[in-house]
Amino acid sequence: xxxxxxxxxxxxxxxxxxxxxxxxxxxxxxxxxxxxxxxxxxxxxxxxxxxxxxxxxxxxxxxxxxxxxxxxxxxxxxxxxxxxxxxxxxxxxxxxxxxxxxxxxxxxxxxxxxxxxxxxxxxxxxxxxxxxxxxxxxxxxxxxxxxxxxxxxxxxxxxxxxxxxxxxxxxxxxxxxxxxxxxxxxxxxxxxxxxxxxxxxxxxxxxxxxxxxxxxxxxxxxxxxxxxxxxxxxxxxxxxxxxxxxxxxxxxxxxxxxxxxxxxxxxxxxxxxxxxxxxxxxxxxxxxxxxxxxxxxxxxxxxxxxxxxxxxxxxxxxxxxxxxxxxxxxxxxxxxxxxx
Amino acid sequence: xxxxxxxxxxxxxxxxxxxxxxxxxxxxxxxxxxxxxxxxxxxxxxxxxxxxxxxxxxxxxxxxxxxxxxxxxxxxxxxxxxxxxxxxxxxxxxxxxxxxxxxxxxxxxxxxxxxxxxxxxxxxxxxxxxxxxxxxxxxxxxxxxxxxxxxxxxxxxxxxxxxxxxxxxxxxxxxxxxxxxxxxxxxxxxxxxxxxxxxxxxxxxxxxxxxxxxxxxxxxxxxxxxxxxxxxxxxxxxxxxxxxxxxxxxxxxxxxxxxxxxxxxxxxxxxxxxxxxxxxxxxxxxxxxxxxxxxxxxxxxxxxxxxxxxxxxxxxxxxxxxxxxxxxxxxxxxxxxxxx
DNA sequence: GACTGGCACTCGCACGGACAGAGTGCCAGT
DNA sequence: ACTGGCACTCTGTCCGTGCGAGTGCCAGTC
Numbered sequence: 001x002x003x004x005x006x007x008x009x010x011x012x013x014x015x016x017x018x019x020x021x022x023x024x025x026x027x028x029x030x031x032x033x034x035x036x037x038x039x040x041x042x043x044x045x046x047x048x049x050x051x052x053x054x055x056x057x058x059x060x061x062x063x064x065x066x067x068x069x070x071x072x073x074x075x076x077x078x079x080x081x082x083x084x085x086x087x088x089x090x091x092x093x094x095x096x097x098x099x100x101x102x103x104x105x106x107x108x109x110x111x112x113x114x115x116x117x118x119x120x121x122x123x124x125x126x127x128x129x130x131x132x133x134x135x136x137x138x139x140x141x142x143x144x145x146x147x148x149x150x151x152x153x154x155x156x157x158x159x160x161x162x163x164x165x166x167x168x169x170x171x172x173x174x175x176x177x178x179x180x181x182x183x184x185x186x187x188x189x190x191x192x193x194x195x196x197x198x199x200x201x202x203x204x205x206x207x208x209x210x211x212x213x214x215x216x217x218x219x220x221x222x223x224x225x226x227x228x229x230x231x232x233x234x235x236x237x238x239x240x241x242x243x244x245x246x247x248x249x250x251x252x253x254x255x256x257x258x259x260x261x262x263x264x265x266x267x268x269x270x271x272x273x274x275x276x277x278x279x280x281x282x283x284x285x286x287x288x289x290x291x292x293x294x295x296x297x298x299x300x301x302x303x304x305x306x307x308x309x310x311x312x313x314x315x316x317x318x319x320x321x322x323x324x325x326x327x328x329x330x331x332x333x334x335x336x337x338x339x340x
Numbered sequence: 341x342x343x344x345x346x347x348x349x350x351x352x353x354x355x356x357x358x359x360x361x362x363x364x365x366x367x368x369x370x371x372x373x374x375x376x377x378x379x380x381x382x383x384x385x386x387x388x389x390x391x392x393x394x395x396x397x398x399x400x401x402x403x404x405x406x407x408x409x410x411x412x413x414x415x416x417x418x419x420x421x422x423x424x425x426x427x428x429x430x431x432x433x434x435x436x437x438x439x440x441x442x443x444x445x446x447x448x449x450x451x452x453x454x455x456x457x458x459x460x461x462x463x464x465x466x467x468x469x470x471x472x473x474x475x476x477x478x479x480x481x482x483x484x485x486x487x488x489x490x491x492x493x494x495x496x497x498x499x500x501x502x503x504x505x506x507x508x509x510x511x512x513x514x515x516x517x518x519x520x521x522x523x524x525x526x527x528x529x530x531x532x533x534x535x536x537x538x539x540x541x542x543x544x545x546x547x548x549x550x551x552x553x554x555x556x557x558x559x560x561x562x563x564x565x566x567x568x569x570x571x572x573x574x575x576x577x578x579x580x581x582x583x584x585x586x587x588x589x590x591x592x593x594x595x596x597x598x599x600x601x602x603x604x605x606x607x608x609x610x611x612x613x614x615x616x617x618x619x620x621x622x623x624x625x626x627x628x629x630x631x632x633x634x635x636x637x638x639x640x641x642x643x644x645x646x647x648x649x650x651x652x653x654x655x656x657x658x659x660x661x662x663x664x665x666x667x668x669x670x671x672x673x674x675x676x677x678x679x680x
Numbered sequence: 681g682a683c684t685g686g687c688a689c690t691c692g693c694a695c696g697g698a699c700a701g702a703g704t705g706c707c708a709g710t
Numbered sequence: 711a712c713t714g715g716c717a718c719t720c721t722g723t724c725c726g727t728g729c730g731a732g733t734g735c736c737a738g739t740c
Contacts, residue, residue, distance in 0.1 A: 003682090026732050039684050044733065062691040062732050101562075102500045104570075136480040140492060150492060152480060158490065158498045160442045222441075230444075236576060237595035255577035343711090366703050379713050384704065402703050402720040 009036060010046045011055055012079040015067050019318050022243050024064035059245065066245070069281035069315060072293070076278050076319050083320040085328050089117065093332050100336070103127075103156035107232050110309065110333050115235025117325040120313035121258065123296075125268050126230040127155035127306040127337065129222075134185040134193070139178045139215075144168040149215060151222065153190070155306055155337055163218045165211060177211055180204055194220060229307075231261045231268075238313070246291070246314035253288035258312065263288065271308035273298035273334070276323045281315045291315065295322050299330040301338060309333065349376060350386045351395055352419040355407050359658050362583050364404035399585065406585070409621035409655060412633070416618050416659050423660040425668050429457065433672050440676070443467075443496035447572050450649065450673050455575025457665040460653035461598065463636075465608050466570040467495035467646040467677065469562075474525040474533070479518045479555075484508040489555060491562065493530070495646055495677060503558045505551060517551055520544055534560060569647075571601045571608075578653070586631070586654035593628035598652065603629065611648035613638035613674070616663045621655045631655060635662050639670040641678060649673065 013034045017025040027040040027047060036043065047065055050056045055071035058064065067075065085093075096113045100106040107124050114122035132153035140148040145168050151159045169177075184200045185193060197216045204212045236258065239251040247254060257263045263286050271277050279294040289312070296310025310326055353374045357365040367380040367387060376383065387405055390396045395411035398404065407415065425433075436453045440446040447464050454462035472493035480488040485508050491499045524540045525533060537556045544552045576598065579591040587594060597603045603626050611617050619634040629652070636650025650666055 024732095028732075038682095040732095041684055041686090041734095042682085044735095045683090048734075058733085060690095060692065062689095062730085064732070102502070135482065135488070136478070138476070138478045138490070138492075140476040142475065148475070148492070150478070150490070150498065152478075152488070152490060152500075156500070158500055160492075160496070160498055162442070234599060237592050237599060240590055240592045240595065250580055252577050252580045255580065259574060259577060364703095368703075380703095381705095381713055381715090382711085385712090388705075398703085400720065402701085402718095404703070 006036065006038070007046045007050060008074075008079060009034075010043055011050055011067070011071060012075060014047075014050075014056060014065055015071065015075045015079070018066055019316055022316075024059055024066050026064035029064070067316075069283065072280045072315055072319070073283070076280070076323075080320045082276070082324045082327065085324050089325070090328065092117075093329060097332055097336060103158075103337075106156075106333065106336055108234075110329060111232045111234035114309065114311060114325065114329050115238060117329070118311050118313070118317075118322045119235075119241065120238050120311040120317065120322065121233065121235045121254075122309070122311050123234075123258070123264055123268070124232045124309040124333075125265065125307035126232070127153070127157055127300070128229055129153065129157065129159070130191045131155075131189075131300075131304060131306055132157060133187055133189045137178070137181045137185055139174055139181065141169065141171065141174050147174070147215070149218060151219070159222055161218050161222055163215055165214055167210075169211065173208065173211060176205070177208060177215065180208060180212065181215070229265050231265060233258050233261075242314060243316065246316055248291055254292055254312065257286065257288035264294075264312070267294055268296060268308040268310070271296050271298040271305060271310075273300055273302050273305040273330070276327050277310075278319065278323065293317055293319075295319070295326050297326050297330045299334040299337070301334060306334075306337060346376065346378070347386045347390060348414075348419060349374075350383055351390055351407070351411060352415060354387075354390075354396060354405055355412065355415045355419070358406055359656055362656075364399055364406050366404035369404070407656075409623065412620045412655055412659070413623070416620070416663075420660045422616070422664045422667070425664050429665070430668065432457075433669060437672055437676060443498075443677075446496075446673065446676055448574075450669060451572045451574035454649065454651060454665065454669050455578060457669070458651050458653070458657075458662045459575075459581065460578050460651040460657065460662065461573065461575045461594075462649070462651050463574075463598070463604055463608070464572045464649040464673075465605065465647035466572070467493070467497055467640070468569055469493065469497065469499070470531045471495075471529075471640075471644060471646055472497060473527055473529045477518070477521045477525055479514055479521065481509065481511065481514050487514070487555070489558060491559070499562055501558050501562055503555055505554055507550075509551065513548065513551060516545070516548060517555065520548060520552065521555070569605050571605060573598050573601075582654055583656065586656055588631055594632055594652070597626065597628035604634075604652070607634055608636060608648040608650070611636050611638040611645060611650075613640055613642050613645040613670070616667050617650075618659065618663065633657055633659075635659070635666050637666050637670045639674040639677070641674060646674075646677060 013030050014025050017033060027043040030043050031040045047056065054068055055074060056065040057068050059066060093113060097109050100109050111122045111124045132155040135154045136152040138150040142148050145165045147163045147165060149161045149163055184196055188196055197220060200212060236255060239254060267279060276295060276297045281293060282290050284290065284294060292312055293315045294310060294312050296308050298305030298308050300306035309330055311322060353370050354365050357373060367383040370383050371380045394408060395414060396405040397408050399406060433453060437449050440449050447466065451462045451464045472495040475494045476492040478490040482488050485505045487503045487505060489501045489503055524536055528536055537560060540552060576595060579594060607619060616635060616637045621633060622630050624630065624634060632652055633655045634650060634652050636648050638645030638648050640646035649670055651662060
């Protein structure tokens with residue numbers, strides 16, 4: 001029906017105008033700025049219907065309309081296409097990320113880049129341990145009965161734990177332990193390392209059994225602990241830009257949620273590497289983020305997402321552009337980590 | 341002179357009241373809340389003098405007085421004593437920090453703890469590389485001509501770099517390289533590692549010269565780079581508490597400075613472990629922090645500060661309590677890192 | 681039946697005056 | 711040297727008014 005067509009067109013126009021002007025948009029302004037081919041009065045009728053359907057709302061009687069979460073949702077799903085980045089932006093991504101010296105540096109640059117491109121808060125998750133494989137295990141003796149265990153993954157993460165042994169350990173045992181561990185674990189996915197541990201306990205040389213047991217249990221702890229999924233946050237200053245309507249009252253709860261990390265990590269756990277995920281306002285199912293949107297995607301090869309990255313901002317954001325930026329950065333980071 | 345005595349007493353009272361009530365304080369309120377033994381009129385005279393001397397100021401004519409940076413400085417230097425922490429607080433520190441599994445965890449807990457204790461933004465610096473010694477150097481081959489170099493310090497930091505070698509390397513060379521490097525560097529302060537490198541180039545076996553050269557130069561880069569001084573920031577949500585007077589206009593520049601890190605790190609470079617450093621407002625000599633105070637101290641043993649930690653907040657803060665908290669946390673962190 | 685122009689209506693907001701309250705500075709008195 | 715009293719200044723607030731934006735509705739037109 002031509003009717004519905006135009007109504008959606010009106011919704012699209014409202015979203016676009018509101019995002020760019022930062023002001024509730026009225027029928028007259030819409031008619032002026034867009035070629036809808038109808039008069040403000042007609043647009044008003046359409047708006048009344050859109051409001052009834054819950055796509056838009058007015059902050060107060062004599063103000064223009066503002067999209068609701070549902071309105072943004074429809075916009076993202078059906079009314080917009082991801083806007084390709086400019087060549088300059090692609091260049092910027094490369095220039096910004098090349099020259100990173102290690103994983104920490106890559107992620108630090110990524111979060112700054114993303115914050116700068118989108119002018120929102122950026123979040124980047126460390127490659128999930130459970131999706132990494134062991135590249136090397138190092139054992140360093142720091143005291144007679146204390147070992148430092150260092151785990152290096154193929155994704156560049158380095159985790160360390162101190163292990164207290166029941167008895168003193170000599171240098172030979174350390175050497176032996178190191179080669180036993182590496183022989184058993186190198187190349188193994190961490191998610192499957194649990195199984196290997198039991199194997200190892202049986203096959204390990206007699207005199208090392210105790211040591212291997214102690215060390216292995218620490219190793220397992222390191223992996224099981226899901227809180228070890230780290231998050232880098234940047235660009236929080238961007239929260240202070242924008243409209244008073246953007247966050248009701250204060251940005252405080254958002255800042256708190258970002259520091260909590262847990263909240264964001266939970267959202268992040270749902271990403272996959274092929275499609276950009278958008279969570280709008282109340283969809284986030286967490287009070288602090290009820291007035292925020294979260295745009296994220298997994299990075300890594302398409303068949304294996306190593307972790308996620310994304311942005312957090314007001315629901316009033318430029319979704320097409322931001323989705324493009326998030327996707328582009330994720331791709332580049334994926335390449336970067338794959339080849340290191 | 342009894343005069344001056346009382347005037348300082350008045351200043352102290354103003355600072356205390358302003359910090360706790362968040363409102364400019366007038367002569368009457370002062371007379372009511374403190375036993376100064378004189379009438380409001382007399383206090384007014386004292387205040388006029390204090391204002392003339394630049395210790396206090398009034399936001400506008402009919403408001404009470406507010407301390408200036410200079411006023412806070414005098415308060416910190418001469419009018420306050422560091423307030424000891426309650427037993428409960430000391431308990432909280434121990435409970436909070438014990439059970440940390442590695443350096444990252446220690447610093448993460450520290451920053452949360454400090455933010456919670458002081459209700460300000462907390463910053464913690466990673467142990468400075470230049471003040472750490474090598475505990476172990478690990479070389480992992482990740483491709484025919486690519487090595488991963490992992491540096492573990494006695495302070496628990498782990499740094500990694502990828503090294504591209506000119507020619508392919510075989511497993512034996514890697515092993516040899518590893519032992520040569522460890523023999524040369526283990527126990528050496530990183531600040532002095534530069535000297536060792538040239539020694540090593542001469543003493544290393546002929547066939548390893550090239551390899552040692554390439555690896556060493558990367559190693560040096562890692563250390564020279566001062567940007568590798570990392571910073572953990574937490575409790576930024578606390579910036580949104582408090583008075584409109586606290587930060588003129590917006591907290592934005594403060595957030596930006598915290599993300600920059602460089603600014604804070606430069607301030608942090610001046611800490612020592614024995615005395616708590618307080619920088620008030622304009623003293624920070626950086627525009628973004630002109631309305632903020634920075635309270636910091638070094639951690640580590642008293643003779644060797646490994647790094648710094650502190651808090652950033654409005655100049656209107658409870659200095660005695662916050663200084664105590666910063667010092668107490670630094671001590672505990674120092675112990676913790678010393679024994680690991 | 682769909683669209684449009686016109687019109688009355690509702691609000692929020694900016695402006696301005698009046699007012700109360702807080703706080704000061706000054707002065708004369710003890 | 712201190713104090714009580716007093717006039718003064720300034721801000722924040724409340725209220726009434728007018729304006730403008732934007733709407734909803736209705737009668738009229740294609």
